[in-house]
Amino acid sequence: MIFNAPFISVMILIIFGLYAMVFRRNLIKVVIGLDIVESAVNLFIVSLGYVKNGIAPIYTNSPGGAMVLPTPQALTLTSIVIGVATSAMLLSFCILIYRYYGTLDTRKVRRLRE
Amino acid sequence: MSVWDFIITNAPALAIAVPLLGAFLTPLIYRAGRKTALIWVLSVLGFTEFLALLLVYLVNTYGIQVYVFGGNPSTLAIPPDSGGIPIRIIFTVDGMSAFTALISSTIGLVAGIYSVASEKGRGAQDKFFALLLLLVVGMMGMALTGDLFNFFVFLEINSLSAAALVSYRIHGGKAVEAAFKYAVVSSIGALMILFAIAILYGEYDALNMAMIAERMYQTGFSAMDMIAMALIVVTLAMKCGAVPMHYWVPDGYGEAPGEISAMIMVASQASLYGLFRMCFTVFGLSANTHSLGWFLIILGLLSMFIGVTMAFLQHDIKRLMAYHSVSQTGYMLLGVGVGLATLGTSAFNQYGLFAMEGGIFHILNNMLYKGLLFLTAGAIIYRVGTSDLNKMGGLAHTMKFTAIFYLIGALAIAGIPPFNGFVSKLMIYESVYQLNPFLAVVAAIVSMLTLASFLKVFHSAFMGPKLYNVKEVPKSMLIAMGILSFFIVLFGIFPNIAMTYLVAPAAHALADPVGYITRVLGGGA
Numbered sequence: 001m002i003f004n005a006p007f008i009s010v011m012i013l014i015i016f017g018l019y020a021m022v023f024r025r026n027l028i029k030v031v032i033g034l035d036i037v038e039s040a041v042n043l044f045i046v047s048l049g050y051v052k053n054g055i056a057p058i059y060t061n062s063p064g065g066a067m068v069l070p071t072p073q074a075l076t077l078t079s080i081v082i083g084v085a086t087s088a089m090l091l092s093f094c095i096l097i098y099r100y101y102g103t104l105d106t107r108k109v110r111r112l113r114e
Numbered sequence: 115m116s117v118w119d120f121i122i123t124n125a126p127a128l129a130i131a132v133p134l135l136g137a138f139l140t141p142l143i144y145r146a147g148r149k150t151a152l153i154w155v156l157s158v159l160g161f162t163e164f165l166a167l168l169l170v171y172l173v174n175t176y177g178i179q180v181y182v183f184g185g186n187p188s189t190l191a192i193p194p195d196s197g198g199i200p201i202r203i204i205f206t207v208d209g210m211s212a213f214t215a216l217i218s219s220t221i222g223l224v225a226g227i228y229s230v231a232s233e234k235g236r237g238a239q240d241k242f243f244a245l246l247l248l249l250v251v252g253m254m255g256m257a258l259t260g261d262l263f264n265f266f267v268f269l270e271i272n273s274l275s276a277a278a279l280v281s282y283r284i285h286g287g288k289a290v291e292a293a294f295k296y297a298v299v300s301s302i303g304a305l306m307i308l309f310a311i312a313i314l315y316g317e318y319d320a321l322n323m324a325m326i327a328e329r330m331y332q333t334g335f336s337a338m339d340m341i342a343m344a345l346i347v348v349t350l351a352m353k354c355g356a357v358p359m360h361y362w363v364p365d366g367y368g369e370a371p372g373e374i375s376a377m378i379m380v381a382s383q384a385s386l387y388g389l390f391r392m393c394f395t396v397f398g399l400s401a402n403t404h405s406l407g408w409f410l411i412i413l414g415l416l417s418m419f420i421g422v423t424m425a426f427l428q429h430d431i432k433r434l435m436a437y438h439s440v441s442q443t444g445y446m447l448l449g450v451g452v453g454l455a456t457l458g459t460s461a462f463n464q465y466g467l468f469a470m471e472g473g474i475f476h477i478l479n480n481m482l483y484k485g486l487l488f489l490t491a492g493a494i495i496y497r498v499g500t501s502d503l504n505k506m507g508g509l510a511h512t513m514k515f516t517a518i519f520y521l522i523g524a525l526a527i528a529g530i531p532p533f534n535g536f537v538s539k540l541m542i543y544e545s546v547y548q549l550n551p552f553l554a555v556v557a558a559i560v561s562m563l564t565l566a567s568f569l570k571v572f573h574s575a576f577m578g579p580k581l582y583n584v585k586e587v588p589k590s591m592l593i594a595m596g597i598l599s600f601f602i603v604l605f606g607i608f609p610n611i612a613m614t615y616l617v618a619p620a621a622h623a624l625a626d627p628v629g630y631i632t633r634v635l636g637g638g639a
Contacts, residue, residue, distance in 0.1 A: 014309075021302065027294065034301055041309050048316040072315070075263055079308060082270045086301045089274060093281065093294040100287025111288050112365050 006047035013040035027097065027104040031090045038083045045072045045079070121165075123188060125172060126181040126205040126258050129165040129215060130251060133158055133222075137247035144240035152230055155243045159223040162250060166219040169212045169258075174619055178633040179207040180260075191634050200322045206260030206634055209619030213474065214387040216616065217481045218253035221380040222246065225373035228489055228594035231587070232373060232496055242282055248275040249377055253384040260634060262311045262396075263321045265388065266304060269353075272385075273300035276378050280370040292369035299362045303349040310345035313338050324634035327396050327627060335400040343401060346392050347409070353385035356447060357416040360440045364428075367436035368501075372492015373594070375432060376485040379439050383477055386443065390450055390624055398457065398627045407455025410447045411553065418444030418560040425567050429503045431491045434571065435484070438527065441560060442480045448557065449473020449542045452549050453625065462625070465545040470621045471613070472541030478612060479534040479605065483526035486598040487568075490520040493591055494575060497584040503574045510576035513586050517576045519595040524572060526602050528565030534605040534612075 013036055020033025049072030055063065057070035098104055101111070121128065136158030144151040172179055180191050183203045191200050207215075226246060233239055252272025259265050277300065281293035315321055317338055318329040330339060352359035363382075367375045393406055421441030428434035453470030456462040493516045494509060495501050510517040526533035529540075539561060547554035586592070605612045623630070 018302075021298070030298060034298060034305075037302065037305050041305050041312065044309065045312045045315075048312060071321075072312075075312075075315075078263070078267060082267065085274060086270070086297070089278060090294065090297055090301075093290050093297065096281070096284065096290040097287055097294065100284070100290070109291055111286075112291055112369070 006043060006050075010040045010044040010047070013037070013043070025106050027094050027106060027109065028091070030106070031087060031094065034090070035083065035087055038079070038086075042076045042079055042083075045076050048072050122168070122172070124181070125165055125168050126179060126207050127183065127188075129162060129169060129219075129258060130255050132165065133162050133247045133251045133254065137244045137251065140244040140247065141240040144243075148239065151240065151243065155247065156223075156226050156230075158247060159219070159226045159250070162254070163216075163219045163223045166212070166216040166254070169207055170216055170616065173207055173209055173212045173623075174615060178623070178630065179205075180634055181205040181207070191636075199320060200325055200634060203264055204260045204322055204634060205258045206324070206630065207258055208630055208633075209621075209623035210387065210390065210474070211257045211623075213478070213616050213620040214257035214384055215254050217478060218250060218257060218380055218384060221377055221481055221485055222250035222253075224485065224489075224594045224597055225377050227597070228373040228492070228591050229371070230590040232371065232492060232591055234588075236283075238282075242279070245275045245279050245282075246374075246377070249279065249381060252276075253381050256384045256388055260323050261321050262314065262323060262326065266308050266311060269307065269385070269388070270301075270304050272381050273297065273304060273353075276300075276366075276374075276381050279374045280366050280378070282374065283369075283371055285369060289369040292365035296362050296366040300353060303352055306345045306349045310342035310349075313342040322634065323391070323396050324631040327399055328631050328635060330397070331399040335397075335402075339397070339400065343392075343397050343406075347389065347406070350385050350389035350392065351413055351447075354382045354389060355417075355440050355443055356413045357420045357440060357444075360417065360421070363440055364424075364433045364436040367439065367488075368430060368433040372432075372488050372490075372495065375436070375492070376488040379484055379488065380481050382439075382443070383446075383481065386446060386477065393454055394457075394624045395627045395630050398454075399631075403454050403457045407451045407453070407457070410451030410454060414444040414447030414449075414451055415553065415556055416444070417441060417447060419556060422560050422563045422567065426563070430501050431494065431503055431506075431571060431575065432488075432501050434503070434567065435487055435491055438487075438564060438567065439480070439484055441564065442476070442484060442527070444560070445476050445539070445542055445557065446473045446480070448546060448553060449476060449538075450624075452546045452553070453621070455549065457625065461549070465548040467621060467625060468541060469545035469549075470625065471617050472538050472545060474620050474624075475538040475541060475609075475612065475617045476535075478616060479526070479538050479602075482598050482602050482605070483523045483533070483535060486519060486523040486595055486602065487527065489591070489595050489598070490516050490523060493587040493595070496587055496591070498582055503571060506575040506581070507578040508576070508580040509582065509584070511580045512582075512584055513576075515586055515592055516595070517572075519592075519599050520572065520576065522599045522602055524565075524568035526606070528568060529561045530565070532603070532606045534602050534609065536606060537609040 017036030049069030054066045054068040255268030277297035355363040425437035450473040456466035526535040529535045
C-alpha cells in the first residue's frame with residue numbers, strides 16, 4: 001500500500017489541477033491548474049523509474065548496487081522544459097488579454113462569442 | 115561520400131533538422147533585411163519540400179525507412195549489446211508517414227509564399243516566420259517519428275507554435291483569447307498523452323512504437339492498456355477537431371491569419387495521422403479493432419453532420435470555413451474508421467481497404483481545397499478588412515482571380531467533378547455503403563449541405579453590386595492560391611497520379627502493422 005502512495009498523490013494532484021482549470025474564474029489560476037497537472041504527470045514518470053534503495057544513475061565513482069532508472073528522469077527533464085515554455089506562453093497571453101480587456105475573469109473574457 | 119549520398123542516407127533526420135535550424139536562424143538573418151530573410155525562409159521551406167518528396171520516393175522504391183539517431187550505421191535499430199531492445203530514438207518512415215510529411219511541407223511552402231505579401235508591413239515578422247518553420251517541424255516530426263515520447267515532444271512543438279501564430283494579429287485581444295483557449299486545450303491534451311505514454315512505458319519498458327506493439331501483442335491487452343488507449347485516442351480526436359471536442363476549432367481557425375488557418379488545419383491532420391498510427395500500429399494487433407473502428411465512424415458521422423449544420427449559422431467567413439473543416443475531418447474518420455472496423459476480416463479486402471484509401475485521399479484533397487479556401491478568405495480580409503459576410507459583396511468585379519480560385523475550392527469541397535473532392539468522396543460513398551448504407555446516406559447529405567453553404571458564401575461575398583473599390587491581391591498571394599488550384603484540377607482529372615504514388619502506399623502501410631513492427635525489430639537493414 002505504502003508503495004502506491006506516489007501514484008495516489010498523482011491522481012489527487014491531477015484532480016486538483018483539473019478542478020482549478022474548470023472551476024476557477026481567473027485565467028492565471030487556470031494556468032496554475034495546468035502546471036499542477038503537469039507536475040503530477042512528471043511525478044508519475046519519475047516514480048515509475050524508482051528502485052528501492054537505488055542510487056542516482058551517475059556512473060563516475062558509483063559505489064555499486066542498484067541504480068534508479070535514468071530514462072524516466074530524462075523524460076521528466078524534457079517535459080519540465082516543455083512545461084516552462086507552455087507556462088511562459090500562456091502567461092504572456094494573460095498579459096495581453098489583460099491589456100486589451102482590462103480583466104482576467106473568464107466570465108468577461110468572451111468577446112469571441114459576440 | 116558525396117553530398118547526394120549524405121542527403122539520401124540522412125533524409126528522415128534532415129527533414130526535421132533543416133526547418134528546425136532554419137527557424138532559429140531566421141530572426142538572425144532578418145537583421146540583414148526582410149528580402150534576405152524571405153529568400154532564406156522560402157529556400158528552407160523549398161528544401162524541406164524536396165526532402166519530403168525524396169522520402170516518398172525512397173519509401174515507394176525501397177520500403178519502410180528506418181533511421182536511428184546515433185546509430186552506426188544509421189539503419190541499425192537494435193545494437194548487438196542492447197539485449198534486443200531498440201534503445202535509441204528511431205524515426206520510422208512508412209507510406210503514411212511520408213504522405214503526411216509531404217502534405218505538411220507543401221502547406222508550409224504555400225503559406226510561406228502567401229505570407230510574403232499578406233504579412234507585409236506588420237511587426238515582428240522575424241518571429242512570425244520562425245514560428246511558421248517551427249510549425250512545419252512539429253508536423254513533420256509527428257509524421258516521421260517512431261518513438262512515443264518523441265511524438266509527444268513534436269506534438270508540443272506543433273501546439274505551441276500554432277497557438278503563438280493564432281495570436282499573431284492581436285485583433286483587439288480576440289486573437290489572443292482564441293490562442294489562449296487553443297493553448298490550454300492542446301497542453302492539457304498533450305499532458306494526457308504523456309500520462310498514457312508513461313503508463314505504456316511502465317508496463318512495457320519501451321518507448322518505441324513497434325516494441326510496445328510487439329510486447330502488447332505477446333502479453334495481451336490489459337486494463338491499463340485500455341486506459342492508455344482511451345486517453346490517446348480521445349486526445350488526438352480532440353486535436354484533430356472531431357465533434358464533440360471541436361469547440362476550439364472555430365475560434366482558433368477563425369482568428370488566425372488566413373495562411374495560418376490553412377497550416378493549423380493541416381497540423382490537426384497531423385494529429386489525425388497520430389490517431390491512425392496509434393489505432394493501427396500500436397494498438398491494432400491487440401485491441402478490439404472492430405469497436406475502435408466503430409468509435410471512429412461515430413465520431414466521423416457526428417463531425418460531418420454537426421460541423422456542416424453549425425456552419426450554416428455563421429456569418430463570419432473564417433468561422434464558417436472552420437466548421438466546414440470539422441465536417442471534412444468527419445469524412446476522413448469515416449473512411450479510415452470503416453477500414454479499421456473491418457481490419458482482419460474478409461470484408462477488409464472487399465471494401466475496407468478501398469474506404470481507407472478514400473479517407474486518406476480525402477486528407478490530401480482537404481489539404482488542397484480547404485487550404486485554398488482559407489487562403490481566399492485571407493485574401494478577402496486582406497482587401498476588405500472585415501470577415502463579416504453581411505458586409506461583403508460584389509468582390510468579383512475587381513478580384514477576378516480570387517473569385518475563380520474560390521469557386522474552384524468551393525466546387526472541389528462540395529464534390530463536383532472535375533475537381534479532386536469528387537474522387538475521394540465517391541470512393542468513400544462506394545465503400546462505406548457496403549458496411550452500412552446509412553453511412554453513405556449521411557455522407558451524401560452532408561456533401562449537398564456543404565455545396566449549399568459555400569454557394570451562399572460565394573453569393574454574398576462575390577456577387578451583387580460593387581460595394582468596395584478594391585484591387586486584386588498581390589502576386590505572391592495569387593501564386594500561392596494558383597499552386598493549390600493547379601493540384602486540385604490535376605488530381606481531379608488524373609486521380610491515378612495521387613493514388614499510385616501517395617494514397618495507396620499510405621493505406622497499405624497503415625493496414626500492415628506487422629510489416630512495420632518486423633521492419634523495426636528485425637534488426638538492421
